[in-house]
Amino acid sequence: MATIGDVAREAGVSRSTASYALSGKRPISEEVRRRVLAAAEALAYTPNAGARALATAQTKVLGLLAQFHEDEFAPAMLQYILGVTNTARDLGYDTLLVTEADGERALRRITDSRMVDGVILMNIAQEDARLPILRAAPQPGALVGLPGDCSGLDVFDLDFEEAGRVMVDHLHRLGHRELILISHPEHVVERGGAYVWRLRDAALERARQLGLTLHAVYGESRQPAVGRLLNGLLDAYPAATGLLINNEAVAAALPSVTYQRGQRVPGDLSVIGRYSADFAATFSLPYSFIESAPDRLGSMAVRQLVRRVESTAARKEPFVVRFISPELADRGSTAPPRPHSR
Amino acid sequence: MATIGDVAREAGVSRSTASYALSGKRPISEEVRRRVLAAAEALAYTPNAGARALATAQTKVLGLLAQFHEDEFAPAMLQYILGVTNTARDLGYDTLLVTEADGERALRRITDSRMVDGVILMNIAQEDARLPILRAAPQPGALVGLPGDCSGLDVFDLDFEEAGRVMVDHLHRLGHRELILISHPEHVVERGGAYVWRLRDAALERARQLGLTLHAVYGESRQPAVGRLLNGLLDAYPAATGLLINNEAVAAALPSVTYQRGQRVPGDLSVIGRYSADFAATFSLPYSFIESAPDRLGSMAVRQLVRRVESTAARKEPFVVRFISPELADRGSTAPPRPHSR
DNA sequence: CGCAATCATCGAACCGGTTCAACGATCAGG
DNA sequence: CCTGATCGTTGAACCGGTTCGATGATTGCG
Numbered sequence: 001m002a003t004i005g006d007v008a009r010e011a012g013v014s015r016s017t018a019s020y021a022l023s024g025k026r027p028i029s030e031e032v033r034r035r036v037l038a039a040a041e042a043l044a045y046t047p048n049a050g051a052r053a054l055a056t057a058q059t060k061v062l063g064l065l066a067q068f069h070e071d072e073f074a075p076a077m078l079q080y081i082l083g084v085t086n087t088a089r090d091l092g093y094d095t096l097l098v099t100e101a102d103g104e105r106a107l108r109r110i111t112d113s114r115m116v117d118g119v120i121l122m123n124i125a126q127e128d129a130r131l132p133i134l135r136a137a138p139q140p141g142a143l144v145g146l147p148g149d150c151s152g153l154d155v156f157d158l159d160f161e162e163a164g165r166v167m168v169d170h171l172h173r174l175g176h177r178e179l180i181l182i183s184h185p186e187h188v189v190e191r192g193g194a195y196v197w198r199l200r201d202a203a204l205e206r207a208r209q210l211g212l213t214l215h216a217v218y219g220e221s222r223q224p225a226v227g228r229l230l231n232g233l234l235d236a237y238p239a240a241t242g243l244l245i246n247n248e249a250v251a252a253a254l255p256s257v258t259y260q261r262g263q264r265v266p267g268d269l270s271v272i273g274r275y276s277a278d279f280a281a282t283f284s285l286p287y288s289f290i291e292s293a294p295d296r297l298g299s300m301a302v303r304q305l306v307r308r309v310e311s312t313a314a315r316k317e318p319f320v321v322r323f324i325s326p327e328l329a330d331r332g333s334t335a336p337p338r339p340h341s342r
Numbered sequence: 343m344a345t346i347g348d349v350a351r352e353a354g355v356s357r358s359t360a361s362y363a364l365s366g367k368r369p370i371s372e373e374v375r376r377r378v379l380a381a382a383e384a385l386a387y388t389p390n391a392g393a394r395a396l397a398t399a400q401t402k403v404l405g406l407l408a409q410f411h412e413d414e415f416a417p418a419m420l421q422y423i424l425g426v427t428n429t430a431r432d433l434g435y436d437t438l439l440v441t442e443a444d445g446e447r448a449l450r451r452i453t454d455s456r457m458v459d460g461v462i463l464m465n466i467a468q469e470d471a472r473l474p475i476l477r478a479a480p481q482p483g484a485l486v487g488l489p490g491d492c493s494g495l496d497v498f499d500l501d502f503e504e505a506g507r508v509m510v511d512h513l514h515r516l517g518h519r520e521l522i523l524i525s526h527p528e529h530v531v532e533r534g535g536a537y538v539w540r541l542r543d544a545a546l547e548r549a550r551q552l553g554l555t556l557h558a559v560y561g562e563s564r565q566p567a568v569g570r571l572l573n574g575l576l577d578a579y580p581a582a583t584g585l586l587i588n589n590e591a592v593a594a595a596l597p598s599v600t601y602q603r604g605q606r607v608p609g610d611l612s613v614i615g616r617y618s619a620d621f622a623a624t625f626s627l628p629y630s631f632i633e634s635a636p637d638r639l640g641s642m643a644v645r646q647l648v649r650r651v652e653s654t655a656a657r658k659e660p661f662v663v664r665f666i667s668p669e670l671a672d673r674g675s676t677a678p679p680r681p682h683s684r
Numbered sequence: 685c686g687c688a689a690t691c692a693t694c695g696a697a698c699c700g701g702t703t704c705a706a707c708g709a710t711c712a713g714g
Numbered sequence: 715c716c717t718g719a720t721c722g723t724t725g726a727a728c729c730g731g732t733t734c735g736a737t738g739a740t741t742g743c744g
Contacts, residue, residue: 001454001480003730014694019732026733029692046454050395051730054699059392061438061457068424075417075624082410085441094452096403097439099427110436112343112388115403138343223626253626259601282417283625284565284595345700356724361702368703371722393700396729 002043010039053114062088062305063096063116065103065130067123071185071221073248075283076294077122079276080144083298084120091306093117103130111137118305120144120298125192140308140315142301146194150321154308156301159323160195163246163290164203166326167272168212170288171242175336176270178213179242180233182250186218199246199274215240219247226253234261234269241337245273245287252283266335277329287333290326297324344385352381395456404430404647405438405458407445407472409465413527413563415590417625418636419464421618422486425640426462433648435459445472453479460647462486462640467534482650482657484643488536492663496650498643501665502537505588505632506545508668509614510554513584517678518612520555521584522575524592528560541588541616557582561589568595576603576611583679584612587629593617594625608677619671629675632668639666 008018013032020026021036028036039045053059064084068074085095096116100106103121107130110116117139121130124145134141135152142154164181171179181203183189184196200216207214215237220226226249234240234257245251251273258265265271265286273280273289280289300322307314350360355374362368363378370378381387395401406426410416427437438458442448445463449472452458459481463472466487476483477494485492488499506523513521523545525531526538542558549556557579562568568591576582576599587593593615600607607613607628615622615631622631642664649656 001456004732005730015731016695016733017693020693023732027692032692044454046451048396048730049455049457050392050401051699052732053392054390054396054701055730055732057699064439073624074420074424074620078416078420081439082416082441085439089440089442094457095439097406097423097427097437098431099424100431109388112386113391114343115391115436222623227626249624252624255598256601256626259598278416281564282415282591282594284569284598346702347700357701358703358725359723362723365702369722374722390700393729394702396731397700397702399729 001048002040002045004045004047006043007036007039007045010043011035057114058309059115059117060092061094061096061116062302063098063107063110063119065098065100065107065119065121065123067101067103068099069123069188069191071187072123073221073252076248076275076279079278079294080122080298083295084144084302086295087299087302088306091302093302093306104133107133107137111139114138117309118142120301120305124194126194127192140305142305144297144301146198146321148194150319152319154301154304154319155321156297156304157195157323158290158292158297159325160198160246161202162323163274163326164199164201164244165206166290166328167244167274168203168206168210168214170272170328171244171270171334172210172212174270174334176212176242177337178237178240179207179215179244180237180240181214181216181244182219182229182233182247183216184219184247185221189218196246203244213240219245219250221247221249223253226250227257230254230257231261234263242270242334243272245271248275248279251275251285251287251289255284255286265333267338270334270337272328272334274326280329280331286331288331289329291329293324343390344387346387346389348385349378349381349387352385353377399456400651401457401459402435403438403458404435404644405440405449405452405461407440407442407449407461407463407465409443409445410441411465411530411533413529414465415563415594418590418617418621421620421636422464422640425637426486426644428637429641429644430648433644435644435648446475449475449479453481456480459651460484462643462647466536468536469534482647484647486639486643488540488663490536492661494661496643496646496661497663498639498646499537499665500632500634500639501667502540502588503544504665505616505668506541506543506586507548508632508670509586509616510545510548510552510556512614512670513586513612513676514552514554516584516612516676518554518584519679520579520582521549521557521586522579522582523556523558523586524561524571524575524589525558526561526589527563531560538588545586555582561587561592563589563591565595568592569599572596572599573603576605584676585614587613587615590617590621593627593629593631597626597628607675609680612676612679614670614676616668622671622673628673630673631671633671635666 008015018036021028021033088095098106119141121143124147126148128147146157189196220229271287273287276292350357360378363370363375430437440448461483463485466489468490470489484496531538562571613629615629618634
């Protein structure tokens with residue numbers, strides 16, 4: 001494999017001249033520049049990444065820490081990952097995907113060794129043990145997800161509170177009076193998944209203000225538990241006419257349950273979910289939903305991260321906490337409740 | 343950030359001694375070793391990845407090229423990716439995930455620049471333009487998927503031919519005489535996705551031998567096209583009593599279609615799919631299926647790749663083409679056909 | 685015509701590791 | 715007491731880039 005020394009020799013110049021000719025960081029005569037470029041082309045020269053990283057203290061690689069827990073729905077995470085990798089590449093960065101269970105160790109490894117120029121964290125917990133490590137790291141970091149303490153990091157997330165209110169308001173306007181909200185499994189809450197109670201608490205509060213009955217329950221993440229849960233709930237609350245779903249696995253499982261029970265959507269039951277359009281297409285979900293925009297969030301996080309990586313000025317700017325406001329995609333799965341419909 | 347020079351100074355030894363004490367590649371007195379380790383601990387020393395890569399010509403990173411085409415079912419790919427990243431980490435490697443559309447450019451970039459010690463390729467096409475590049479690269483490579491020309495690379499894939507025969511045999515034994523096989527979209531075939539026709543041709547051949555009628559058709563990958571297709575097929579071939587599905591998107595969409603049509607599985611229709619157990623759980627699929635073992639394939643590919651990376655002897659061994667033999671997971675979705683059941 | 689400014693190029697140092705050849709100290713054997 | 719082997723340690727070179735300060739050639743101006 002050709003080094004810059006080979007290119008220089010081939011072009012009959014010094015290594016430094018070859019470097020400048022290729023980078024354009026100093027004026028080089030047209031004649032010499034041509035020779036160097038020709039030599040580089042002829043030798044199929046590609047800079048050695050390790051050497052360049054050592055010299056410039058830049059790797060052009062971003063770290064992406066994503067964890068695949070049993071009780072989180074893997075296909076939903078994929079969207080975030082693609083949002084990150086695609087945007088990173090557009091900006092000239094490759095992505096180191098780290099799925100290690102021990103996130104703290106992994107984070108320390110990739111930052112201390114300077115394998116990456118910056119880090120994106122996913123699956124953020126309320127008290128996330130990785131955050132102190134990331135704050136202390138020499139590289140900037142960005143989060144997809146809202147932790148308890150946002151200081152020192154850029155944070156991007158869906159506005160789950162507003163999402164909860166939008167869901168409740170929507171069904172309230174249609175005349176519903178008793179609703180069921182299915183969240184993620186309780187275990188996700190115990191692990192500190194704030195997006196669960198952020199949506200839930202806001203929905204409960206709004207329901208209280210409006211005088212609605214809202215049954216807020218924890219969900220499941222796998223079959224057959226999900227199916228059992230749904231059937232149990234629909235049996236337990238026969239007067240409920242609206243279903244709010246903040247749980248991808250439950251949303252994915254609902255169609256077959258309603259078919260089996262012979263319930264029509266929205267005739268017998270109005271449904272609103274919270275997931276992405278891609279997810280809806282993948283799982284053939286016919287419900288109206290709050291767009292969770294995972295690709296947009298991943299993309300925003302990367303853009304901000306790269307800004308900080310590439311500009312000293314940007315590194316000094318105050319940290320941002322940016323919420324995407326929930327937009328309801330109407331797929332016609334909600335309607336006014338029919339009296340005694342169930 | 344502490345360098346090995348800092349550690350050496352702190353321990354009162356030379357840089358080379360510190361290096362040897364940490365790596366254990368030369369005998370070092372107990373006393374000095376203790377001092378060096380203590381200094382490294384105290385300074386929280388972590389070797390600089392770029393410097394180490396430059397010196398050792400090893401990065402401890404593997405490249406993973408995965409493409410997310412519109413007409414391939416993204417959630418199915420995730421399993422392979424996790425199989426690769428998890429196994430890689432177990433063996434001490436991180437994973438550079440590259441989803442770039444231009445795979446040839448991406449491959450050249452990560453191999454020529456020596457960012458990675460080895461490469462795993464997914465979405466292998468019959469005539470895959472990336473293969474010549476990978477063969478010429480200084481790093482070893484492994485494929486998940488079977489190309490037309492396997493030379494110079496280790497190849498791992500499901501035995502799709504045998505999978506096709508197992509499916510047909512199974513339904514034949516139960517007494518079925520007319521079957522439908524739904525493959526991937528035709529566009530996947532045009533792109534060179536050999537796994538489509540490998541299963542299909544073997545199934546057709548076996549059906550011919552057994553005197554069965556097998557309608558082999560291309561599928562779709564997104565809703566609502568998938569649903570339309572399924573309804574169309576079940577209408578078009580009312581005498582068919584068995585359905586073979588080599589297409590994750592179709593499998594995922596089938597339950598709601600049969601519910602809607604009021605057809606019972608296996609009472610009215612026997613069904614066999616080809617996907618993974620994880621996929622079945624994620625999508626609540628109640629069908630018997632050929633296990634495609636994506637995590638096992640990813641894991642095997644990584645193990646072989648790392649063997650070649652780490653041992654000069656292994657690098658000289660002949661290349662392997664290894665097929666996982668299809669195993670039928672019986673979920674009770676097949677039964678003898680009822681006469682005139684449809 | 686001489687001096688200063690400008691320009692393109694070069695040599696050397698540096699980034700932070702690893703590794704080789706050589707060195708001095710210790711010890712055993714003759 | 716001298717020699718040779720053994721052991722632990724060291725200085726220097728190297729990996730392949732980037733970058734700084736210096737150099738010599740050219741040009742412009744008075």
